Amino acid sequence: MVSLIFLALVQSLTEFLPISSSGHLLLASLSGLSHQSIGVDVALHVGTLLAVIIYFWRDIWDMMSLRNLRLMMQLFVATLPVIVLGLIIHYFHLPLLRGAIIVGICSIFFGWLLWRVDDKYPCHRKIDQMEYKDAFLIGLAQILALIPGTSRSGITMTCARWRGFKREESARFSMLLSIPTIALAGMYTTWQALEGKIELPAPTDLGVSMIAAALFGLMAIAFLMKWVQKASFFVFALYRIILGIVVIWCFW
DSSP: OHHHHHHHHHHHHHHHSTTOHHHHHHHHHHTTSOOOOHHHHHHHHHHHHHHHHHHTHHHHHHHHTTTTHHHHHHHHHHHHHHHHHHHHHHHHTOOOOOSHHHHHHHHHHHHHHHHHHHHHSOOOBOGGGOOHHHHHHHHHHHGGGGSTTSOHHHHHHHHHHHTTBOHHHHHHHHHHHHHHHHHHHHHHHHHHHHTTSSOOOOHHHHHHHHHHHHHHHHHHHHHHHHHTTTSOSHHHHHHHHHHHHHHHHHHO
């Protein structure tokens, strides 16, 4: 139970903060702190999905009621690259990069990139000024998150900042973009489970993982959205660089 709550905390905080969820979960597994089954991974992602839906329910309601159809279409365009690449990986059984050294290198590089872009580029655009080209470029950047240590939220916010969007607007679009991305990943893994390829844990474990991830996720989103209104991404970038150095030193 403690292990599940720990995983929920790590997954939720790192799913939304730009510090890499997959990287931290991999490190937790490699360090022997916890063991994560694919079934628990699905529950954790469902929990974080619930968190972002609850927090941004107004945006979601506007899209579902077609009052903001443009934003819905932009999220669709931004999701296309990861869908196409996911199908290619599944069809051709392409291997994905893994390992602690990869996590360390990506944590350092993409942490530095987040800081440089956030510091260099102006921040004046809002989501309602977003063009479909912007959405597609952010979607292209998102596929880099398939490499552990990159951070889905980090790379999408970096790209949004590069396109001139305000920090809070970059974070908002990144959070909304997580909805279709997490949902698709969860549906794919659930389909594998229904096909008998994955053995699901006990319902109690799934429930605890989901609820804890949702609660921690809400706290992480609220913290991030408050933070970007008054401060830069520097502290997250610094953390990632230090983390990457420590990882490489420990696992080299």
